[in-house]
Amino acid sequence: MFSKLFSVLLAFTAVSVLSTPLQKRGAVLTAQFATEEEAGGRFILENNLWGEASADSGSQSSQVTATNGNTLTWKTTYNWVDANLDLREGLGKELSAISSIPTTWTWSYTNPSSDLVADVSYDLWLSGSSSGTGASSTSTFEIMVWLSSRGGAGPAGSQIGTANVGGVTWNLFQGTVATWTVFSFVAQSEITNFNADLLPFFTFLSANHGLSTSQFLVQAQAGTEPFEGSATLSTAAYSISIN
Template identity: 75%
Template sequence: MEHSTGSQSSQVTAVNGNSITWHTTYTWQGGPFNVKSYANLDLRVGLGKSLSQISSIPASWSWTYTSASSDLVADVSYDMWLSNVASSSGASSTSTFEVMVWLSARGGAGPAGSQIGTASVNGVTWKLFKGTVSTWTVFSFVAPSEMTNFNQDLKPFFTFLTNSEGVPSSQFLVQAQAGTEPFVGSATLTTNSYSLSIN
C-alpha cells in the first residue's frame, strides 16, 4: 500500500431537537485509491428491526463543501449495515450486507465492486454497484449528480434490493451512518442540518 499522510478534525456545532449541525476538515496525501477515514453521524436508536418491520426511514441532509481542493477525491454517503443478528453492529463477523447511498462522488471516487446496472428509487435513477468487502456484500447506489439537499425515505432502497437483488426482508438493520470518505485532497464538509430516524 502506498504511504499515506494527513490529518482530520470534526466537530458538532449545534443540536436542535433531532437535527444536527457539524463539520469535518481534512488534508490527505498518498494512497489515492484508499479511503482514509469516515467521519460520520451514527444513529443509536431504532436499530435491530428486520426490514419487514420497518415502515420508513425518513432522512434529511443539507450539506456543502465550504472549501475543496482541485485534486479532491471523496464521497459523501449514507452507510447502512444488515445482519442475521439483531444485536450486532456494522463491519463485523456477523455483517451480511452493507448498503451505501452516495450523494456525491468527486474526483473519480467509486464504490466497491463494479456497476451492475441502474436502480429507480424515489424517482431518481441511481447507478447500482455490487462488490464484496471482507465477508459481506456491498450494494452502493450512486446519485447521477451531486445531491446537497437530500430529503428522502431510505426504506425504498432496501425494498429495491429485496425485490431485485435477493436481499431477504428478514435481515436486521443494525447500523445507520452518514458521513464522508476522503481518498485524497483537502476539504471542509459542512452539514447545515441532518436528521435520520427509523419507523
C-alpha cells in the same frame, strides 16, 4: 464503507441554519475512535481514525456544533480518513418491521480543489442477528447511498445496472468487502439537498436482488470519504429516524 486511509486535508464544517434555540456544543474529540453521545443519546459521533498506525502523519478532530431536537450539525477537520455520525435509536429491527426511514441532509462544498476525489454517503449495515454490528463478522450486507462522487471516486465492486428509487436514477454497484456483500447506489449527479425515505432502497434490493426482509438493520451512518485534494464540506442540517 468508511474504512479507507487517505493522505488529504479536508475540513468538514457544519453551519447551522436552524431558527430555534440550539443546545450546547459537544466536546472536541481528538483521540482515536473517541465518541460522544448527542441529542440525548439518539446519535453518537465517532472520531474515526481507522488505520492511524499505518499513516506517516496526520491528525483529526470532530465536534457536534449544534443540536435542535433530532436535527444536528457537526464538523470534522482532518488530514486523513473521516468522521461518522451514527444513529443509536430504532436499530435491531427486521426490515419487514420497518415502515420508513426518513432523512434529510443538506450540505455543500466550499473551495474544493481541482483534484478533489471524495464521496458523501450514507452507510447502512444489515445482519442476520438483531444484536449484530456493522463492519464486523456479524455483518451480512452493507448498503451505501452516495449523494456525491467527485473526481472519479467509486464504490466497491462493479456496476451491475441502474435503479430508480425515490424518483432518482442511481448507478447500482455490487461488491464484496471482507465477509459481507456491498450494494452502492451512486447518484448520477450530485445531490446536496437530500430529503427522502431510505427504506425504498432496501425494497428495491428485495424485489430485484434477493435481499431478505428478515435481515436486521443494525447500524445507520452518514459521513464522507476523501481520497485526494482539499475542501470544506459544510452540513447545514442532518436528521434520520427509523420508524
